[in-house]
Amino acid sequence: MRESITIALIIGSLRKDSINRKFAEYVVSQMPSGVTINEVNIADLPLYNQDYDGTTIDSYERVRQQLKAADAVLIVTPEHNRTMPAALKNVIDIASRPYKQSVWADKKVAVMTASPSSYGGINSGLDVRKSMQMLSAQMMIRPEVHLSRATDSLNEDGSVSERTQKYLQKFVEAFVDFVAIADSRDADSNNVGRTGA
Numbered sequence: 407m408r409e410s411i412t413i414a415l416i417i418g419s420l421r422k423d424s425i426n427r428k429f430a431e432y433v434v435s436q437m438p439s440g441v442t443i444n445e446v447n448i449a450d451l452p453l454y455n456q457d458y459d460g461t462t463i464d465s466y467e468r469v470r471q472q473l474k475a476a477d478a479v480l481i482v483t484p485e486h487n488r489t490m491p492a493a494l495k496n497v498i499d500i501a502s503r504p505y506k507q508s509v510w511a512d513k514k515v516a517v518m519t520a521s522p523s524s525y526g527g528i529n530s531g532l533d534v535r536k537s538m539q540m541l542s543a544q545m546m547i548r549p550e551v552h553l554s555r556a557t558d559s560l561n562e563d564g565s566v567s568e569r570t571q572k573y574l575q576k577f578v579e580a581f582v583d584f585v586a587i588a589d590s591r592d593a594d595s596n597n598v599g600r601t602g603a
């Protein structure tokens with residue numbers, strides 16, 4: 407396992423009191439030493455337009471570089487109208503272009519969702535997975551974390567309930583293993599020599 411891992415964090419909600427941000431903050435607090443988390447600010451990104459591909463937009467370059475530099479990306483997001491929020495789709499599109507310069511190819515990605523509803527925002531998570539599959543990212547398959555009735559998992563002071571803490575700790579362990587193990591496999595395959603493109 408590598409001694410240090412950098413994870414880019416994307417929170418799909420722009421809301422100040424976002425419940426997803428609260429769960430993300432707990433997950434971040436549980437990361438072992440050696441893991442650095444860099445949040446990718448998506449609130450100031452102009453809507454993606456292919457006409458911009460030939461120009462330099464500072465905020466686009468910032469997120470592309472942040473994502474490129476990260477060993478893995480953690481997405482914590484709500485569901486908006488049965489899919490991912492527009493702001494999240496926007497950063498996925500921005501980082502997928504210009505053509506053939508996508509940052510997502512082979513990037514290790516995990517997604518978790520939370521919603522006050524009983525479906526837990528699962529459609530948002532599934533749609534993230536669908537885009538990531540098309541973009542050739544390496545998605546963490548399990549555990550699938552879609553926190554339903556998520557407001558019940560928050561205490562009055564906004565902290566995460568003990569029961570959900572235990573659940574999220576398993577997610578953190580699996581994610582760190584996923585990044586580290588997949589990474590050492592990459593190193594192994596590099597050692598034996600890769601052929602092809």
Ligand SMILES: Cc1cc2nc3c(=O)[nH]c(=O)nc-3n(C[C@H](O)[C@H](O)[C@H](O)COP(=O)(O)O)c2cc1C
Pocket residue numbers: 419420421423424425426427483484485486487488489520521522523525526527
């Ligand atoms: C435009 C909009 C659409 C929404 N659509 C859904 C939905 O499809 N499914 C769902 O579970 N919740 C939906 N919600 C409710 C959100 O789950 C809820 O607002 C949640 O708190 C958002 O997460 P956040 O607190 O992290 O911003 C929607 C909310 C908004 C504002």
